[in-house]
Amino acid sequence: MKIPAVKGTRDFYPPQMAVRNFIVEGWKAASRRSGFEEYDGPIFEYLSMYQMKSGEEIVEQLFSLTDRGGRQLAIRPEMTPTLARMVNQQIHTLPRPIKWFSVPRLCRAERPQKGRLREFFQWNLDIVGAEDVLADAEVIFCAVDYLRSTGLTAQDIVVRLSSRRLLAALLKEAGASEEQLAAIYGVLDKKAKVPAEAFEAMLQGAVPSDQTRGRILQIMNSQSLDELEPKTSEGKDAMEELRRLFSLLNLMGIGDYAQFDIGVVRGLAYYTGVVYEIYDRGALLRAICGGGRYDNLLKDFGGPAVSATGMGMGDCVLEILLREKGLLKDENLPTRRLDYYVVFAAEQWASEVVRLAAQIRLAGWACDFSYKGGNLGKQLKQADQSGAERAVILGEEFNAGKLIVKEMKSGRQEEVSTDEFLASLKRV
Amino acid sequence: MKIPAVKGTRDFYPPQMAVRNFIVEGWKAASRRSGFEEYDGPIFEYLSMYQMKSGEEIVEQLFSLTDRGGRQLAIRPEMTPTLARMVNQQIHTLPRPIKWFSVPRLCRAERPQKGRLREFFQWNLDIVGAEDVLADAEVIFCAVDYLRSTGLTAQDIVVRLSSRRLLAALLKEAGASEEQLAAIYGVLDKKAKVPAEAFEAMLQGAVPSDQTRGRILQIMNSQSLDELEPKTSEGKDAMEELRRLFSLLNLMGIGDYAQFDIGVVRGLAYYTGVVYEIYDRGALLRAICGGGRYDNLLKDFGGPAVSATGMGMGDCVLEILLREKGLLKDENLPTRRLDYYVVFAAEQWASEVVRLAAQIRLAGWACDFSYKGGNLGKQLKQADQSGAERAVILGEEFNAGKLIVKEMKSGRQEEVSTDEFLASLKRV
Numbered sequence: 103m104k105i106p107a108v109k110g111t112r113d114f115y116p117p118q119m120a121v122r123n124f125i126v127e128g129w130k131a132a133s134r135r136s137g138f139e140e141y142d143g144p145i146f147e148y149l150s151m152y153q154m155k156s157g158e159e160i161v162e163q164l165f166s167l168t169d170r171g172g173r174q175l176a177i178r179p180e181m182t183p184t185l186a187r188m189v190n191q192q193i194h195t196l197p198r199p200i201k202w203f204s205v206p207r208l209c210r211a212e213r214p215q216k217g218r219l220r221e222f223f224q225w226n227l228d229i230v231g232a233e234d235v236l237a238d239a240e241v242i243f244c245a246v247d248y249l250r251s252t253g254l255t256a257q258d259i260v261v262r263l264s265s266r267r268l269l270a271a272l273l274k275e276a277g278a279s280e281e282q283l284a285a286i287y288g289v290l291d292k293k294a295k296v297p298a299e300a301f302e303a304m305l306q307g308a309v310p311s312d313q314t315r316g317r318i319l320q321i322m323n324s325q326s327l328d329e330l331e332p333k334t335s336e337g338k339d340a341m342e343e344l345r346r347l348f349s350l351l352n353l354m355g356i357g358d359y360a361q362f363d364i365g366v367v368r369g370l371a372y373y374t375g376v377v378y379e380i381y382d383r384g385a386l387l388r389a390i391c392g393g394g395r396y397d398n399l400l401k402d403f404g405g406p407a408v409s410a411t412g413m414g415m416g417d418c419v420l421e422i423l424l425r426e427k428g429l430l431k432d433e434n435l436p437t438r439r440l441d442y443y444v445v446f447a448a449e450q451w452a453s454e455v456v457r458l459a460a461q462i463r464l465a466g467w468a469c470d471f472s473y474k475g476g477n478l479g480k481q482l483k484q485a486d487q488s489g490a491e492r493a494v495i496l497g498e499e500f501n502a503g504k505l506i507v508k509e510m511k512s513g514r515q516e517e518v519s520t521d522e523f524l525a526s527l528k529r530v
Numbered sequence: 531m532k533i534p535a536v537k538g539t540r541d542f543y544p545p546q547m548a549v550r551n552f553i554v555e556g557w558k559a560a561s562r563r564s565g566f567e568e569y570d571g572p573i574f575e576y577l578s579m580y581q582m583k584s585g586e587e588i589v590e591q592l593f594s595l596t597d598r599g600g601r602q603l604a605i606r607p608e609m610t611p612t613l614a615r616m617v618n619q620q621i622h623t624l625p626r627p628i629k630w631f632s633v634p635r636l637c638r639a640e641r642p643q644k645g646r647l648r649e650f651f652q653w654n655l656d657i658v659g660a661e662d663v664l665a666d667a668e669v670i671f672c673a674v675d676y677l678r679s680t681g682l683t684a685q686d687i688v689v690r691l692s693s694r695r696l697l698a699a700l701l702k703e704a705g706a707s708e709e710q711l712a713a714i715y716g717v718l719d720k721k722a723k724v725p726a727e728a729f730e731a732m733l734q735g736a737v738p739s740d741q742t743r744g745r746i747l748q749i750m751n752s753q754s755l756d757e758l759e760p761k762t763s764e765g766k767d768a769m770e771e772l773r774r775l776f777s778l779l780n781l782m783g784i785g786d787y788a789q790f791d792i793g794v795v796r797g798l799a800y801y802t803g804v805v806y807e808i809y810d811r812g813a814l815l816r817a818i819c820g821g822g823r824y825d826n827l828l829k830d831f832g833g834p835a836v837s838a839t840g841m842g843m844g845d846c847v848l849e850i851l852l853r854e855k856g857l858l859k860d861e862n863l864p865t866r867r868l869d870y871y872v873v874f875a876a877e878q879w880a881s882e883v884v885r886l887a888a889q890i891r892l893a894g895w896a897c898d899f900s901y902k903g904g905n906l907g908k909q910l911k912q913a914d915q916s917g918a919e920r921a922v923i924l925g926e927e928f929n930a931g932k933l934i935v936k937e938m939k940s941g942r943q944e945e946v947s948t949d950e951f952l953a954s955l956k957r958v
Contacts, residue, residue, distance in 0.1 A: 104832030137898030404532030470565030
């Protein structure tokens with residue numbers, strides 16, 4: 103009986119695993135360059151944790167389960183609630199600012215489509231306990247530093263930036279009430295994703311007043327920060343903060359990647375300050391990355407009022423983009439790297455091949471050999487196909503305590519004493 | 531509202547994550563030394579896949595879920611069924627032998643106890659398409675090579691080896707029928723785990739004949755291979771195979787880790803040949819690792835009859851053992867490694883700290899700085915606490931195009947031109 107994989111999941115055969123490792127290792131290296139520490143949580147949490155603060159869309163897409171004890175659980179669809187739970191648990195002992203990263207496997211019961219799968223990997227960066235917009239700049243910097251390290255330039259991608267705090271001030275100046283804000287964010291986030299008519303109908307639902315709605319639409323049509331003129335001190339502060347963020351990104355040398363975009367609102371319920379999404383310049387794909395400041399999440403999860411900011415970047419859209427730009431190169435994606443491949447010139451040395459391969463591995467080198475044996479030519483062909491850097495040949499010379507080491511690329515080979523060869527393995 | 535973590539799961543704060551990374555990276559490095567390629571599958575599969583061939587215990591411990599399409603799924607409790615499914619899908623194009631490794635996250639709804647959690651990581655090594663016992667030796671070698679690399683010696687751990695094929699022949703010679711075998715394996719696997727009386731009652735249930743049962747108990751009391759004298763050709767072949775395995779392990783230089791143990795039967799239903807478990811010598815802990823040959827699994831999953839052998843090693847018992855033996859050393863477990871920490875001598879260079887830190891990171895080095903600033907002494911103290919190798923100090927000299935680089939360990943510091951410093955970053 104043949105059982106298939108579940109729809110929307112991926113099998114990572116060695117070539118696909120090499121791509122995943124290339125992406126994940128790049129994420130980890132960039133995180134470490136910027137001084138983030140790695141953490142992780144369980145693959146499932148209490149269902150109620152996600153029902154509290156995640157966006158409606160995420161709650162609808164939960165893979166939920168009930169364990170034998172009757173507990174309602176869910177496979178994690180995002181990492182931030184786990185982060186909030188973990189930080190809250192140790193908030194009084196962890197030195198702040200907390201700069202953490204993680205690369206969780208996440209599951210969402212979405213309709214599988216280009217760039218969206220039911221199971222994916224997401225790079226998370228978060229800074230907790232630093233209110234200054236410098237922390238937002240650090241997170242954005244680290245994300246861009248990674249993307250830049252893959253070869254993506256400011257011509258390829260753009261960080262579209264806005265501020266929910268600024269937007270809130272402007273919306274209130276336009277006549278919206280505090281209570282209407284969450285619903286308006288939800289509608290505005292859909293602006294670029296639904297037909298204009300549908301958007302207008304949704305907005306009418308959230309904002310009955312024609313006058314207020316007209317003013318909101320005018321705000322949303324702004325092309326630059328200069329067009330916006332907040333009148334309240336809250337609005338002015340938020341504007342100043344956003345301008346400082348742009349100047350920090352310039353200072354960090356990545357200003358050419360950043361651009362103001364009032365249309366970036368974010369779907370998640372918990373953002374309160376700076377928000378951003380990274381797109382390919384053509385905007386042909388979904389967002390590569392999204393993030394922002396969330397000031398109330400720790401408190402909402404039973405902790406103290408500590409501000410935080412963070413971002414998430416999934417592997418699916420990123421892989422499509424890297425592939426389209428020719429940035430997934432075979433030489434970065436070997437399924438294995440061998441230092442040595444041991445072969446015999448005649449069957450009588452077959453056992454010695456096993457012994458020598460074991461010695462090479464125990465000394466810390468990657469080594470393999472053929473189970474099938476066969477003639478020397480056949481084995482050398484296998485050595486070549488394995489991608490090994492060197493072949494070690496056991497033949498007549500072996501009886502005199504010697505073996506042949508062959509560089510596979512150049513074809514150059516030399517006779518070495520077996521003892522010297524073994525001693526050389528330990529020298530590194 | 532404070533929501534706790536689910537019982538039996540772990541939160542990996544940076545110090546715990548460093549331990550997990552240390553273990554997982556060791557597993558991956560050993561796999562690569564022996565020429566295994568990495569693969570992975572989804573976190574959940576169809577429930578029916580585990581109901582087919584996994585042991586009864588595992589099926590009882592499944593975390594199952596139903597998705598919106600009504601599909602019955604389960605979080606993976608072991609990796610081998612996924613491996614069988616994936617290999618079967620590409621059996622006609624994958625070059626054999628297939629040597630694959632994986633480090634899946636697995637979930638089992640067990641009662642949490644020492645060395646057993648509901649969520650854990652398990653190193654899997656498998657070789658598919660090599661019938662020779664050399665493949666079993668390779669898997670065992672790779673597992674021992676890893677354990678040896680952590681500092682565990684043949685005095686600390688032992689590979690207890692047997693053969694289901696040999697045991698089957700002996701059981702049949704003792705009067706058991708082919709149909710009774712699976713039930714007898716299940717009982718024998720419990721021998722060391724339940725009280726003697728319970729074991730005898732279970733055996734009586736599986737083998738009603740007193741004479742057969744007496745002979746089986748005699749077989750199970752054997753202390754060495756020499757005490758066993760199979761009479762059938764199948765038994766003799768199996769004996770020869772097992773002897774060859776021991777001689778291969780000797781040839782590979784790890785013979786002192788291996789020991790025959792007729793009591794090793796393994797709980798999983800699908801083993802057909804060599805079976806083994808690795809224990810701490812005192813056998814105070816559960817098995818660190820278990821594995822063996824499974825000849826029919828691919829066929830049972832709808833593929834061709836291709837033989838395979840493999841092992842699994844969980845992280846929980848291993849971590850306890852490494853800790854007990856003092857082999858988890860702080861210097862191997864940093865939560866981050868910084869090359870540079872940039873500080874300012876006076877507030878006027880605060881922006882330049884941000885700029886320089888970004889330049890250092892973009893050049894590929896790990897670097898951090900203080901968000902809080904404060905006086906130079908305070909910042910240097912933070913640099914020290916961060917574990918950074920060097921501090922870069924921006925002070926009066928900066929106006930003259932110079933900065934101070936301080937080696938944190940030795941305290942030695944020197945003035946360098948800023949341009950030269952930046953150029954030196956790119957030289958590596």
